[in-house]
Amino acid sequence: MILTFVGTAGSGKTTLTRAFGKYLEENDYRVSYVNLDTGVKKLPYRPDLDVRVEVTAWEIMEEGYGPNGAIVESYDRLLPRVSEYVSSIMELDGENNYVLLDTPGQMETFLFHDFGVRLMEGLPEPLTVYLFSPDILRKPADFCFARFFGLMIELRLGTTTVPAMSKVDTVENLEEYRRYLDDVEYLTARLRLEPSTQGLLAYRMCSTLPELAPPTRVLYISTQTGEGFDDLETLAYEHRCTCGDLT
Numbered sequence: 001m002i003l004t005f006v007g008t009a010g011s012g013k014t015t016l017t018r019a020f021g022k023y024l025e026e027n028d029y030r031v032s033y034v035n036l037d038t039g040v041k042k043l044p045y046r047p048d049l050d051v052r053v054e055v056t057a058w059e060i061m062e063e064g065y066g067p068n069g070a071i072v073e074s075y076d077r078l079l080p081r082v083s084e085y086v087s088s089i090m091e092l093d094g095e096n097n098y099v100l101l102d103t104p105g106q107m108e109t110f111l112f113h114d115f116g117v118r119l120m121e122g123l124p125e126p127l128t129v130y131l132f133s134p135d136i137l138r139k140p141a142d143f144c145f146a147r148f149f150g151l152m153i154e155l156r157l158g159t160t161t162v163p164a165m166s167k168v169d170t171v172e173n174l175e176e177y178r179r180y181l182d183d184v185e186y187l188t189a190r191l192r193l194e195p196s197t198q199g200l201l202a203y204r205m206c207s208t209l210p211e212l213a214p215p216t217r218v219l220y221i222s223t224q225t226g227e228g229f230d231d232l233e234t235l236a237y238e239h240r241c242t243c244g245d246l247t
Contacts, residue, residue: 002098
């Protein structure tokens with residue numbers, strides 16, 4: 001089972017990669033780790049496949065590139081080897097129960113560069129988990145944005161994508177977050193009351209979600225407490241065996 005963690009900077013992708021991997025290992029699964037971030041210096045896990053063996057962003061910065069330019073250039077240099085990485089990941093998949101892919105801290109690098117898209121296109125039925133932090137959810141339109149961005153990731157990468165709110169241990173009223181994220185009808189009704197142009201746009205977008213979005217449930221995860229890990233394991237199993245619709 002290939003599981004890819006994608007998300008905004010600071011959403012907890014790398015921490016979740018290690019914490020969920022440890023959870024799986026403690027439940028007697030064989031787990032392999034893949035680091036796809038050329039800019040990370042320290043990892044909390046030992047990768048079985050690491051793009052930094054080939055190139056790192058900070059080495060490219062020594063050539064005179066700025067931070068963003070160095071990251072883009074690093075994936076330009078990795079692109080000719082994308083088929084090799086696909087083959088290596090598939091080999092790991094054949095030897096293990098789970099292969100966990102940790103993607104770049106800057107999500108746009110993975111989504112908008114051919115390296116990330118072609119890598120995902122070459123993998124057999126990977127499941128993508130889109131992580132977002134509760135920090136970005138301040139008003140009803142933000143919840144619409146989070147749900148739609150998950151849909152855009154699925155469109156871009158061509159993989160089944162599951163939205164997951166991270167750091168749930170830091171929120172006081174989780175049920176309120178769940179109500180907005182789980183009940184699209186409730187969210188749409190709240191957006192209908194928003195008088196702003198932003199609210200109107202969000203209302204129109206969310207009104208189409210039931211028709212556009214494939215059936216799936218939102219995950220609520222904490223790497224500190226392990227909350228949601230059993231749900232993620234169950235969902236991954238359903239995806240692998242196609243015995244559920246991920247709702």
